[in-house]
Amino acid sequence: xxxxxxxxNLLRAKSLVRGDFTLASGKKSNYYLDCRLTTLDPEGAxxxxxxxxxxxxxxxxxxxxxxxLSMGADPVVSAAIVVSAIExxxxxxxxxxxxxxxxxxxxxxxxxxxxxxxxxxIVDDVxxxxxxxxxxxxxxxRSGAEVIAVISLVDREEGGxxxxxxxxNYRSIFTARxxxxxx
Numbered sequence: 815x816x817x818x819x820x821x822x823n824l825l826r827a828k829s830l831v832r833g834d835f836t837l838a839s840g841k842k843s844n845y846y847l848d849c850r851l852t853t854l855d856p857e858g859a860x861x862x863x864x865x866x867x868x869x870x871x872x873x874x875x876x877x878x879x880x881x882x883l884s885m886g887a888d889p890v891v892s893a894a895i896v897v898s899a900i901e902x903x904x905x906x907x908x909x910x911x912x913x914x915x916x917x918x919x920x921x922x923x924x925x926x927x928x929x930x931x932x933x934x935x936i937v938d939d940v941x942x943x944x945x946x947x948x949x950x951x952x953x954x955x956r957s958g959a960e961v962i963a964v965i966s967l968v969d970r971e972e973g974g975x976x977x978x979x980x981x982x983n984y985r986s987i988f989t990a991r992x993x994x995x996x997x
Contacts, residue, residue, distance in 0.1 A: 817868065818987065821852070821861040825968070825993055828852045839943045839972075845994065847968055849939035853889035862890055863897030865987050866937060866965060873985060875963045877935040879926050881908035883950040886939040890967060894937065908934075910950040922953050930958030941966035941986060944974030951982070968993065 815823075828851040835846040852858035870877065880894050881887065888909060895907035908926035923929055934954055938947045951961050961982060969975045969986035978984040 817861050817864040821858065821865050822988060822993060822996075824852050824855065824858045824861065825849065825988065826996065828855060828858065830993055837942055839945065841942070841972065845990070847940050847970070847990065847993070849886070849967055850889060853893060853939060853967070859889060859893040860897065862967065863893035863895075863900075865967075866890065866894040867897055867901065867903075869965050869985055869987055870935060870963060873963055873983060875935065875983070876933075877905060877962060878932040879906040879908050879929075879959075880935045880937055881910060881923070881926065881950065881954065882937045883910045883912070883946045883953075886946060887937050887950065890937045890939055910953045912949070923957050926957075926959075929954065932959045933962045934959045935963040935965060936961055937964075938966045940968045940970060941974040941978065942970045942972050944977045947974070947978060 829848050831846045835843045837843055853862050880891055882891055891907045895905055898905040906926060909924045911922050936947060936950050941947060947964060954961055964978050964982045964984045966986045968988045968990055970990045975984060975986060
């Protein structure tokens with residue numbers, strides 16, 4: 815079984831929950847994808863890291879760094895950078911705060927020193943409206959980084975991916991429809 819197939823099985827088993835939910839976007843849904851239950855699982859993290867790197871390979875992109883908005887992107891970023899080290903093709907990671915810290919160095923982007931001119935991939939766990947991904951992209955671009963790829967673990971296919979795809983090189987590893995089909 816491929817990394818992607820194994821990760822799909824884990825997402826279905828651990829992260830896909832049926833019921834009545836209100837999403838961060840305010841939309842109602844009859845299912846919820848709590849990807850952190852998979853991305854923070856040891857095997858799930860490993861598979862997530864491999865799938866992110868394999869997606870970048872398919873896109874023929876070699877970023878200087880991989881990052882995203884805290885919280886959803888944190889385990890995805892960590893998984894990808896650890897697997898990049900295992901595979902001896904190290905890629906720096908970074909995290910984007912919702913807003914700059916009010917103390918210390920007052921940074922919004924953590925883990926990436928001097929982002930200006932860096933080619934970066936922005937990652938997230940789930941794309942619904944694309945709002946959190948767009949926040950991370952905006953922060954990266956304000957810092958002078960060039961966003962060369964945008965990847966979400968799961969695209970809910972509710973408009974966000976279309977918004978991202980209109981301006982960025984966007985891919986998802988899975989669509990919600992794919993995960994729901996065999997659940």
